[in-house]
Amino acid sequence: xxxxxxxxxxxxxxxxxxxxxxxxxxxxxxxxxxxxxxxxxxxxxxxxxxxxxxxxxxxxxxxxxxxxxxxxxxxxxxxxxxxxxxxxxxxxxxxxxxxxxxxxxxxxxxxxxxxxxxxxxxxxxxxxxxxxxxxxxxxxxxxxxxxxxxxxxxxxxxxxxxxxxxxxxxxxxxxxxxxxxxxxxxxxxxxxxxxxxxxxxxxxxxxxxxxxxxxxxxxxxxxxxxxxxxxxxxxxxxxxxxxxxxxxxxx
Amino acid sequence: xxxxxxxxxxxxxxxxxxxxxxxxxxxxxxxxxxxxxxxxxxxxxxxxxxxxxxxxxxxxxxxxxxxxxxxxxxxxxxxxxxxxxxxxxxxxxxxxxxxxxxxxxxxxxxxxxxxxxxxxxxxxxxxxxxxxxxxxxxxxxxxxxxxxxxxxxxxxxxxxxxxxxxxxxxxxxxxxxxxxxxxxxxxxxxxxxxxxxxxxxxxxxxxxxxxxxxxxxxxxxxxxxxxxxxxxxxxxxxxxxxxxxxxxxxx
Numbered sequence: 001x002x003x004x005x006x007x008x009x010x011x012x013x014x015x016x017x018x019x020x021x022x023x024x025x026x027x028x029x030x031x032x033x034x035x036x037x038x039x040x041x042x043x044x045x046x047x048x049x050x051x052x053x054x055x056x057x058x059x060x061x062x063x064x065x066x067x068x069x070x071x072x073x074x075x076x077x078x079x080x081x082x083x084x085x086x087x088x089x090x091x092x093x094x095x096x097x098x099x100x101x102x103x104x105x106x107x108x109x110x111x112x113x114x115x116x117x118x119x120x121x122x123x124x125x126x127x128x129x130x131x132x133x134x135x136x137x138x139x140x141x142x143x144x145x146x147x148x149x150x151x152x153x154x155x156x157x158x159x160x161x162x163x164x165x166x167x168x169x170x171x172x173x174x175x176x177x178x179x180x181x182x183x184x185x186x187x188x189x190x191x192x193x194x195x196x197x198x199x200x201x202x203x204x205x206x207x208x209x210x211x212x213x214x215x216x217x218x219x220x221x222x223x224x225x226x227x228x229x230x231x232x233x234x235x236x237x238x239x240x241x242x243x244x245x246x247x248x249x250x251x
Numbered sequence: 252x253x254x255x256x257x258x259x260x261x262x263x264x265x266x267x268x269x270x271x272x273x274x275x276x277x278x279x280x281x282x283x284x285x286x287x288x289x290x291x292x293x294x295x296x297x298x299x300x301x302x303x304x305x306x307x308x309x310x311x312x313x314x315x316x317x318x319x320x321x322x323x324x325x326x327x328x329x330x331x332x333x334x335x336x337x338x339x340x341x342x343x344x345x346x347x348x349x350x351x352x353x354x355x356x357x358x359x360x361x362x363x364x365x366x367x368x369x370x371x372x373x374x375x376x377x378x379x380x381x382x383x384x385x386x387x388x389x390x391x392x393x394x395x396x397x398x399x400x401x402x403x404x405x406x407x408x409x410x411x412x413x414x415x416x417x418x419x420x421x422x423x424x425x426x427x428x429x430x431x432x433x434x435x436x437x438x439x440x441x442x443x444x445x446x447x448x449x450x451x452x453x454x455x456x457x458x459x460x461x462x463x464x465x466x467x468x469x470x471x472x473x474x475x476x477x478x479x480x481x482x483x484x485x486x487x488x489x490x491x492x493x494x495x496x497x498x499x500x501x502x
Contacts, residue, residue, distance in 0.1 A: 155440075236431065
């Protein structure tokens with residue numbers, strides 16, 4: 001499985017992904033799921049992938065034109081005019097890749113080999129944008145009402161994001177929020193695992209503002225994980241107590 | 252969908268279930284999913300159901316022998332010697348009911364009409380017991396290592412239970428914990444909804460120690476829901492801050 005989150009803030013974009021892939025619980029590997037391309041000063045584009053690993057790697061390879069000799073490659077993402085065009089092109093490649101593998105496997109391929117992609121980035125002259133691309137090739141864009149997207153094992157870490165997200169928050173607070181969300185997911189589900197990849201893209205920076213791989217021994221992540229247990233316990237005990245006898249007066 | 256949790260504590264058993272059923276998002280109804288039978292002083296048995304509503308209602312009806320005229324009914328749960336036998340009998344009825352509906356629907360029935368049941372209770376002379384019964388009719392029992400079971404939409408509310416559960420906690424704290432877990436689930440997923448059913452079974456009581464339906468206007472649940480937002484925010488802000496520049500020293 002996988003867990004990836006992309007967020008739009010007033011200040012820019014924040015992305016985090018895990019790196020665990022599994023084919024059964026006894027076949028676990030580390031694979032990067034976050035891919036970033038930048039032309040500093042002009043554009044930065046990042047993608048996070050969930051789903052069938054062969055599918056997502058094929059899409060990324062096609063975007064990078066790895067079918068061509070190195071000298072002939074003109075990275076297609078770098079030439080497109082808008083983030084919308086990038087989403088459409090990525091969606092098209094994703095749909096084609098999924099369909100191809102499904103069809104070449106006949107009846108056994110039906111409904112399999114699917115993947116989803118979170119796309120984030122900014123091109124000069126336009127706003128930072130965040131998209132969710134479906135295996136069918138269509139996509140939606142984050143909005144004021146839904147300012148973040150999750151893919152993969154999304155449920156464990158969703159309540160804290162719903163409650164903690166604030167469009168005006170600092171990048172540092174957003175990173176903290178994502179770490180809590182990932183920590184809750186890691187604690188509940190084996191199929192999501194460290195290390196994590198973190199990318200912060202400041203509005204109008206057109207570069208990697210901050211990028212980090214959070215490894216197993218990461219001091220900050222460990223601190224968050226242990227402090228969050230204590231903080232949650234304190235939060236829990238600060239709530240009004242339940243009473244069997246006058247429950248309606250407890251509020 | 253559904254959300255039900257059953258917990259074993261040193262002091263006894265605590266159960267909570269929602270009441271929302273849906274067939275698509277535009278066909279939502281309220282149905283009880285918690286069923287309790289007691290012979291005060293001798294035994295108390297409670298079940299919570301998730302999955303196909305026709306299946307779970309059929310199982311409950313069969314357990315209550317509603318196929319017979321009222322005078323001929325000898326509630327089968329009341330005559331069994333152990334909770335293990337109750338689990339086995341319930342599992343058998345569940346498997347038969349699922350299989351029957353699947354087979355009578357041919358190929359279209361495959362994999363459908365399934366349901367799961369959490370079974371909790373105590374019979375005089377034995378310990379309080381908690382079981383999870385699968386659609387296949389087999390079942391597992393809660394243990395020291397896994398002292399609670401969830402069915403239905405389990406993921407949103409799991410992290411707080413993992414962190415908040417303590418075998419020695421009071422019933423009041425357990426109810427509070429379940430309310431937080433249900434509130435997180437309700438906030439994140441439309442398919443789980445109020446009212447909730449709550450049942451507390453004190454060890455060696457052989458009766459309903461505390462039973463309550465938590466309705467939309469419940470003052471305590473509303474207080475928990477709003478205090479939890481504040482408490483979480485405070486907990487979040489109490490965590491160490493992330494820094495772009497010295498992340499490894501932040502811990």
